[in-house]
Amino acid sequence: xxxxxxxxxxxxxxxxxxxxxxxxxxxxxxxxxxxxxxxxxxxxxxxxxxxxxxxxxxxxxxxxxxxxxxxxxxxxxxxxxxxxxxxxxxxxxxxxxxxxxxxxxxxxxxxxxxxxxxxxxxxxxxxxxxxxxxxxxxxxxxxxxxxxxxxxxxxxxxxxxxxxxxxxxxxxxxxxxxxxxxxxxxxxxxxxxxxxxxxxxxxxxxxxxxxxxxxxxxxxxxxxxxxxxxxxxxxxxxxxxxxxxxxxxxxxxxxxxxxxxxxxxxxxxxxxxxxxxxxxxxxxxxxxxxxxxxxxxxxxxxxxxxxxxxxxxxxxxxxxxxxxxxxxxxxxxxxxxxxxxxxxxxxxxxxxxxxxxxxxxxxxxxxxxxxxxxxxxxxxxxxxxxxxxxxxxxxxxxxxxxxx
Amino acid sequence: xxxxxxxxxxxxxxxxxxxxxxxxxxxxxxxxxxxxxxxxxxxxxxxxxxxxxxxxxxxxxxxxxxxxxxxxxxxxxxxxxxxxxxxxxxxxxxxxxxxxxxxxxxxxxxxxxxxxxxxxxxxxxxxxxxxxxxxxxxxxxxxxxxxxxxxxxxxxxxxxxxxxxxxxxxxxxxxxxxxxxxxxxxxxxxxxxxxxxxxxxxxxxxxxxxxxxxxxxxxxxxxxxxxxxxxxxxxxxxxxxxxxxxxxxxxxxxxxxxxxxxxxxxxxxxxxxxxxxxxxxxxxxxxxxxxxxxxxxxxxxxxxxxxxxxxxxxxxxxxxxxxxxxxxxxxxxxxxxxxxxxxxxxxxxxxxxxxxxxxxxxxxxxxxxxxxxxxxxxxxxxxxxxxxxxxxxxxxxxxxxxxxx
Numbered sequence: 001x002x003x004x005x006x007x008x009x010x011x012x013x014x015x016x017x018x019x020x021x022x023x024x025x026x027x028x029x030x031x032x033x034x035x036x037x038x039x040x041x042x043x044x045x046x047x048x049x050x051x052x053x054x055x056x057x058x059x060x061x062x063x064x065x066x067x068x069x070x071x072x073x074x075x076x077x078x079x080x081x082x083x084x085x086x087x088x089x090x091x092x093x094x095x096x097x098x099x100x101x102x103x104x105x106x107x108x109x110x111x112x113x114x115x116x117x118x119x120x121x122x123x124x125x126x127x128x129x130x131x132x133x134x135x136x137x138x139x140x141x142x143x144x145x146x147x148x149x150x151x152x153x154x155x156x157x158x159x160x161x162x163x164x165x166x167x168x169x170x171x172x173x174x175x176x177x178x179x180x181x182x183x184x185x186x187x188x189x190x191x192x193x194x195x196x197x198x199x200x201x202x203x204x205x206x207x208x209x210x211x212x213x214x215x216x217x218x219x220x221x222x223x224x225x226x227x228x229x230x231x232x233x234x235x236x237x238x239x240x241x242x243x244x245x246x247x248x249x250x251x252x253x254x255x256x257x258x259x260x261x262x263x264x265x266x267x268x269x270x271x272x273x274x275x276x277x278x279x280x281x282x283x284x285x286x287x288x289x290x291x292x293x294x295x296x297x298x299x300x301x302x303x304x305x306x307x308x309x310x311x312x313x314x315x316x317x318x319x320x321x322x323x324x325x326x327x328x329x330x331x332x333x334x335x336x337x338x339x340x341x342x343x344x345x346x347x348x349x350x351x352x353x354x355x356x357x358x359x360x361x362x363x364x365x366x367x368x369x370x371x372x373x374x375x376x377x378x379x380x381x382x383x384x385x386x387x388x389x390x391x392x393x394x395x396x397x398x399x400x401x402x403x404x
Numbered sequence: 405x406x407x408x409x410x411x412x413x414x415x416x417x418x419x420x421x422x423x424x425x426x427x428x429x430x431x432x433x434x435x436x437x438x439x440x441x442x443x444x445x446x447x448x449x450x451x452x453x454x455x456x457x458x459x460x461x462x463x464x465x466x467x468x469x470x471x472x473x474x475x476x477x478x479x480x481x482x483x484x485x486x487x488x489x490x491x492x493x494x495x496x497x498x499x500x501x502x503x504x505x506x507x508x509x510x511x512x513x514x515x516x517x518x519x520x521x522x523x524x525x526x527x528x529x530x531x532x533x534x535x536x537x538x539x540x541x542x543x544x545x546x547x548x549x550x551x552x553x554x555x556x557x558x559x560x561x562x563x564x565x566x567x568x569x570x571x572x573x574x575x576x577x578x579x580x581x582x583x584x585x586x587x588x589x590x591x592x593x594x595x596x597x598x599x600x601x602x603x604x605x606x607x608x609x610x611x612x613x614x615x616x617x618x619x620x621x622x623x624x625x626x627x628x629x630x631x632x633x634x635x636x637x638x639x640x641x642x643x644x645x646x647x648x649x650x651x652x653x654x655x656x657x658x659x660x661x662x663x664x665x666x667x668x669x670x671x672x673x674x675x676x677x678x679x680x681x682x683x684x685x686x687x688x689x690x691x692x693x694x695x696x697x698x699x700x701x702x703x704x705x706x707x708x709x710x711x712x713x714x715x716x717x718x719x720x721x722x723x724x725x726x727x728x729x730x731x732x733x734x735x736x737x738x739x740x741x742x743x744x745x746x747x748x749x750x751x752x753x754x755x756x757x758x759x760x761x762x763x764x765x766x767x768x769x770x771x772x773x774x775x776x777x778x779x780x781x782x783x784x785x786x787x788x789x790x791x792x793x794x795x796x797x798x799x800x801x802x803x804x805x806x807x808x809x
Contacts, residue, residue, distance in 0.1 A: 217732075
């Protein structure tokens, strides 16, 4: 069962979510930080604005369902502890730069000889081998090299990324998929294997076949900001924006008709729009003046209403329109509330209670949800190292040496 | 990929359309599973229509996106409006280990093919349903595509410039994010099953996979009342952190400096110009405080160089930097070539297209793709004859009755 999967998480922020997914699925996940804590991963902003690594909100958000220990695997004493941990580990998750473990004498060949059942999942920007495997990259660089940035942003400004590190979010479930596949293979073979995840390659998945679709085009398509192709996709409203694809095709016709009916009801439809032929509507070939006239009419309707009015109207009329929710609107979204997506976790030492997304799916046979809050620095050192068979004196010695 | 895959022998029945469903089962096809897609010409998958132009005859087999998202899958064309068609699908469910659905909630239930009905018939099945909002809740029938999913989950609001409208990350993020979760859930259920567990229904709401991934957004709002705002390419506490122009048409480089050491490396790579040695740029706090000026000066330097040469130069110096690659440039990327990310496969109508591997490689289970995306109904005889054991005469009758359509 998944609860018997012992996972050692040696990831930096790029892999936090992968360990969380495994933990939220019920696996036993031990997060390893350097002594003193992973200060880069425990980054701002902090709960209540108080600069304290224990209050890092990114850390609290992405490390649930993990126990936490501190360990410096670089000195030989630390290496020895790591190897004892690996003895009792099914899955090693790490984000080490290619070559790091090799330099510690723990390359994959050695590791597999010593721990034949171990699954190692490595998450790196470009993969373990190859001409770019040594390149330095963080989210922005990955999104650039992965193709998505070239298509995202306004045409008169540089390409942009999403303001949170989404390349890590795309790679995390894929890394977990690779881990589960390797565990499935182990059921038959008895042997573990290396899962070599490339953040860049995971980014390509966001293009949904884009490189192949446009391979024979004379020029790659360009980013269009609020537009997709020739038509507007994001529209200003009185208080924000909505997504509404002014696109053609059979799947869109009834929604476009319903929108015009709503505009007629609201006395906001110019006469020429009343019986517009949406069946024949083809943005790719539409006359530019005609397109501008259409967008002006729809835009005037949208900008006079709030996001909420538009979304509620869209729900009632089956129009393909959605609010561009900010964080608060996500938390207040009625449907998500109804499915009880959010759960409150208490942080008594801070006098705080924080809502977290509780699950990524509902299943009748899998238990998916947050098992415990993210660990404090070294919170489970005693528990984990005692279970490993270390005596109190040994633990104290390792603490004194700065190893744990 | 035949016998070498992790899932050789696994049987997946797919009732779905678009990108979000088929992208999930593709991971299993890549590892040897047999994936049968039930489709029809009477209600074709809209991806088979994306290339169509009004007033022109539509060739359902000429859609690149459909082909690219469905390599190594089998296609059987069955009209689900006919009771005999539904009966065929039930028999295929008897054959299957996994049934993956991504039609609107309730649509399959009306036909007697919903999760509860399938599980009642075959309790060992793993049935996964993927829908924008899931199978329950007041807005479950809300119709939409990934574009709306991305907006509702919060991705759009987070993407763009602070002084401009929110825009979506390219393509439809929940369409590419949710299939990864669907796939890992299938893999988890299969692993449990191989250790003795039974079948189950897994209810995936695509938007929820997005919100879950954006846990930091939710937690920051709940804890501090903060609504994370879109910030172009900037990152709190780091500078320079942006995308800068290079020589050439729409050529750009991303530079993400996160430490003083990396800044010093960048200064050295620029030849230590006077402006870069100003004390106000020496610390992260100073660089962040003078970011507009810093970005302008850096851009004035980057725009003289070609993007790829500049990336090599900066990386050599120890600065995280990468070219903003256009879609066609990805096809030439040496690292992706090294990982054999693109698999060229011939398609009867579209010719050779670059089919894409997943984002990971398994050292002992290489996997891969052998066949391009299927033509509509390409595998009818194999599925109806070999799998369901129908005689040529029975298949002929189904054709006459337009059940195979």
